[in-house]
Amino acid sequence: MRLVAIGGGTGLSTLLRGLKEKVGKDIEDLSAIVTVADSGGSTGRLRKIYNMPAPGDIRNCIVALSESEEIMQKLFQFRFKGGELEGHAFGNLFLVALTEITGSFMNAINIASQILRTKGEIIPATLESIQLCAEFSDGKIICGEEDITEYGKHDSVRIKNIWIEPREARAPIDAIAKIESADMIVFGPGSLYTSIIPNLLIQDIREAVNHSLAVKVFVVNAMTQPGETDSFTAYDHIKAFKEYTGIERIDVAVVNTKMPSSSVLKRYLEQKQEPVVPDVARIAKEGIEVYTEDLIGDKDDFVRHDPHRLADLIVEIYKKHGVFS
Template sequence: MKGFLRWFKSGAKMKRWVVIILIGVTLCCYGMMKILTGKELEFMELARIITVFVMGFVLLIVGIISIQKRTLELLVAESDKRNSPKDTDVKSLIFNKKVYNQGPKIVAIGGGTGLNSVLKGLKHYTDNITAIVTVSDYGEQVSDSRKMLETMPLDDIKQSLIALSANEDAMAGILNYKFNTGKLKALSFGDIYLLGMKELYGDFAESIKQSKEVLNITGKVLPVTLEEIKICAELEDGTIIENREKIEEEVTSRISKINRIFINPTSCKPAPGVLEAIAEADAIVIGPGSLYTNVIPNLLVKGVTKAIKESKAFKIYVSNLMTEPGQTDTYSLSDHIKAIKEHVGEGVIEYCIYDNGDIIPEFIRKYNMEGQDLVEIDVSKAKAEGVNLMQRDISCVTDGYVRHNPDAIAASIIQLICDDLKFNDMQNNTQYMILNDKLKDAKKSLKQDQKARPKTNNKTPRGKSKFYQKYQERIKSIQEAEIKEKEREKKRNMPKRGRKKKEETKIEIKPLR
């Protein structure tokens, strides 16, 4: 009974057709009754009764057809949550589904919350998304679930599956659930599921690929390699760090920047489907995310960088909003681009999307206290790197944290693809028309969000806040103190050596006199 009543809830648009059917049935019954019970009917009376009966019959047919049509609309709409509220007719809903299936092929490379922001936005425009994800632990401590099941690191893979799902909250609850009792205690359901899929299909790459159908997600997720990789760093002072978790700690304690990142094993091969996805892509999105632990390591896997350089796709780098302690302290936009180029060379970045929106100072100070600041936008230096810059308002505040706006990033990427279609005189292409229409809706929504956002009087240049300057002064004072300490040690050692030499010379000279 409850299920039946749901058809009559507000917004279902069913009640009007039920009323029309009831009116039609009433008029038909009235007409039939008059014809069957009437003894002698005048022509005008008979014509009136027949007219009432025909009207009732027409209303009955229209009501039945409309209910069937509306039922189909609800079923199609429920099967895909990405449809716009204005897309309420069957033709547009089915047509949109076809466009999603034939949408642009986009590859997103990275890991962590940055990659998930890109995926959340892109899934509203196309089904052809491939997320290429880092396969590395976040530290020395391996989870109990991983130890018992003996699986490769799956955290970033699970988060990407969640980002591409229709119901993110429900999927997060399922994949991140940990059993509390029995033999399965401390085991993650997500790890058990992916291990079971691996046993069924033979390897992790295929099992994750098949999860698209099982979990009803948009696009697919691929590990960058089937081997567990160790992310290592070499600092400017020559120190080698072989643990991802220790990089921040060592950089901060030694006050020495990262010179280069490398992976171990160095000869690991990309997972099946990775190079093919890159070769077929219309756009390749790198970042945002931790530069040295989520972005660059993926590019160091054998064959990945070469495939990106040879691809005809748009190569887009989405810049980070904030610097990261122990990795990108004091880094500007151009420094991020340079770091990628120094590791993989030219030809990997053609476009760079960076943020030009205003962020409320109170949120910035929260990051400043942890040694972070807004990435300084040095446009002239970034342009000198041979990259096309795209300034967009791509930041937002979520749960008190400064995050990338998924819708704004996706709109920027799709706009680039639409501009290319327009440049090639493909304005009449169905893909262009639908994507362009969705972009207009997205831009309207983004403008409304920007108007609702509190205005800020923060005129401080990006990356030059008072907290940033204090942090810089502290670093400089520590470095100066270390230099002075080294000089003192040299002075302490020098007099001792001088005395020995003087004593030796005295002993040698005396006999000559």
């Protein structure tokens, strides 16, 4: 199958780590369309200086799909300590340098992908320097991905509307071509408002997805995120996604049912994060087929989808639904 994954952050890179093992077997062509609206940390500082799309999530996806030696992967993720380079990731600086040399962010991504021997294509959602903006329930308008999440942590506010500036930002033609030829499109996991939704706020991506006959799969997060999805159930994630993006059809929802260990859960609860309630019946009533599995990894320090279990399930879903695409 030809698979397109759309998202950003650690969620998308986790998914890609599992899917790359299927390339050349169940997956004929793998592409990732990645948000470039990030405004925090090293990425945010570089964006201000060079007026370019955010490189951070792109870097993480390159590493996730990489077949290069471990030392090269570590090099790309290395962060400097001290001095003017404090906090900068080497991979971010590498992408900035390549962009300056070649005159193209897309060329920079392609060259970096060749160096790290990625098993798939990584495409930014846009080549423009976009800003994510949100209106909250108290009427406050906040711009900047990092600032939106921080402001959302106020107990009394919720995101009421979200958009990108410039609103007319366009996607690379490569992204549209991949969507048009896809057999399956996967959204998530990842930060709902700041990693997944921003991609679909780009008009031609949204229109291409809506016109596509591909099987459309939404992977629901395992935990809520402070400032974005506090108290959200699995159904709430899908409802908000469809409402703010205008995506008309989701065929399949993937919902985790495994609870983290008590010690890990306690730490997450202290950070105001809780397991996403798997209200499967509400999702099914929307005509969406739901796959419930124990999908989070067995490590004791954090809660994330296990990349291999998730990839296996994605392939299983396609084998059942792909014939109809």
